Amino acid sequence: MKNITILGATGSIGTSTLAVIDLHPNSFKVFAISANKSWQQMLKLCIKYQPEYAVMANENAASKLQKALTNDTKILSGAKSLNYIAAHKKTDYVMAAIVGVAGIHSVLMAAESGKRIMLANKESLILAGNILLESIIKNNSQLIPVDSEHCAIMQCIQNSKSKLQKVQLTASGGPFLNTPISKLKSVSIKDACNHPNWSMGHKISIDSATMINKGLEVIEAHYLFNLKPEQIEVVIHPKSIIHSLVYYKDGSVLSQLSNPDMRCAISYSMAYPNRIKSGVKTLDLIKHSPLEFYKPDYKKFPCLELAFESLKQGVSAIGAINAANEIAVAAFMQGKIKFLDIAKVIEKTLASTKRAELNNLASVIANNETARQVASLIIKQCSYN
Ligand SMILES: NC(=O)c1ccc[n+]([C@@H]2O[C@H](COP(=O)([O-])OP(=O)(O)OC[C@H]3O[C@@H](n4cnc5c(N)ncnc54)[C@H](OP(=O)(O)O)[C@@H]3O)[C@@H](O)[C@H]2O)c1
Incomplete structure (x- = not known):
């Protein structure tokens, strides 16, 4: 029996993780769960799964949950409590599914504590x-990517990483693949969140609509598989059936296919190196035929290019675009800027921040804070509306 701590249990990945656990009650136990403010949803989860700990990052939400709950689950609050459950000696696996930079400390704590990290964050x-x-190497931890593209690459390279030539990350192109640029000016939050294939949280849905999500995944692939930027390509594959391709120098190309459902990658991260039932339907290739592939339109989706550019500029530039994107997406969600302004804010933030080596967590966090401030100022100064 493996004890699982789910960070971000109320989110899209958290919910899918619980659905996979439900299929294997004799193999996995929900040890601890966390959320930010959704205390009512957490209440339901505490009643159903009886975890030892439930953490609300938000203090106010924690006291509401505490008042409503009558079982033995210990309610904790604040960001430090996320670290506590991630590093707890009874935690075997950590599903890291908090959205955004708020997830970083707990992932590092899980790494320091020798856990298996199933990484969605x-x-x-x-x-x-x-x-x-x-830290993963030093502490003998394990890192299994949950992003479907990276999970696919991991599966493909199980037998051989030598003579790997390049990888291709597939991208659906999001809800605006076929929308002309002229119409993107006026798209709504609802339009941007309306992903054709995947059901996801708001932030990643908007990131998919701007395609910065794919750019962030390029950076993720660089770190996970030790690839140079020129070894990572993006190909548009609107149906999201093929989840990435690995090209070898002998001319072979390996890939992993499935219906677009995160339970596939989640179950792999839980069962690795084995496989377990995920609840995902068997793929019907005839039904999805034909599978199509296109070059990405970098003019229409400038965020993709900005991500490649930041990878070339280094770690402080990557931090800057990620911070600017988080600020810009929040501003878009609040109706303060338009959809096309998201890329402009990222571009201006990248140009207005300094490049530096970031060798420790404190400098990473400081760089993130500076870039967030710069991005907020850019939004204030340029009246985009
Ligand atoms: N969804 C997907 O299909 C998918 C695929 C690949 C990768 N990912 C990645 O997985 C991560 C989670 O995505 P998601 O779509 O599941 O997001 P989501 O549905 O928005 O859920 C986010 C979770 O994080 C919690 N949270 C939010 N802010 C927090 C904070 N400041 N401190 C602590 N917890 C906080 C939320 O709690 P509340 O409910 O209280 O807000 C919720 O449980 C992201 O990094 C995303 O890029 C997602």
Whole structure:
């Protein structure tokens, strides 16, 4: 029996993780769960799974949960409690599914404590890739990517990483693949969140619509598989059936296919090196035929190019674009800027921040804070509306 701590249990990945656990009650136990403010949803989860700990990052939400709950689950609050459950000696596996930079500390704590990290929170790898990977090696932890593209690559390279030529990350192109640029000016939050294939949280849905999500995944692939930027390509594959391709020097190309459902990658991260039932339907290739592939339109999706550019500029530039994106997406969600302004804010933040080596977590966090401030100022100064 493996004890699982789910950081971000109320989110899209958290919910899918619980659905896979439900299929294997004799193999996995929900040891601890966390959320930010969704205390009512957490209440339901505490009643159903009886975890030992439930952490609300938000203090106010924690006291509401505490008042409502009558079982033995211990309620903790604040960001430090996330670290506590991630590093707890009874935790075997950590599902890292907090959205954004808020997830970084707990992932590093899980790494330091020798856990298996099932990594959905790509931000921790993007911002602190070298620090995280060093800690994983030093502490004998395991890192299994949950992003479907990286999970696919991991599956493909199980037998051989030698003579790997390049990888291709597939991208659906999001909800605006076929929308002309002229119409993107006026798209709504609802339009941007309306992903054709995947059901995801708001932030990653908007990131998919701007395609910065794919750019962040390029950076993720660079760290995870030690690839140079020129070894990573993006190909548009609207149906999201093929989840990435690995090209070898002998001309062979390996890939992993499945219906677009995160339970596939989640179950792999839980069962690795084995496989377990995930609840995902068997793929019907005839039904999805034809599978199509296109070059990405970098003019329409400038965020993709900005991500490649930041990878070339180094770790402080990567931190800057990620921070600017988080600020810009929040501003878009609040109706303060338009969809196309997201890329402009990222570009201006990248140009207005300094490049530096970031060798420890404190410098990574400081760089993130500076870039957030710069991005906020850019939004204030340029009246985009
Ligand atoms: N969804 C997908 O299909 C998918 C695929 C690949 C990778 N990912 C990555 O997985 C991560 C989670 O994505 P998601 O779509 O599951 O997000 P989501 O649905 O928005 O859920 C986010 C979770 O994080 C919690 N949270 C939010 N802010 C927090 C904070 N400041 N401190 C602590 N917890 C906080 C939320 O709690 P509340 O409910 O209280 O807000 C919720 O449990 C992201 O990094 C995303 O890029 C997602």
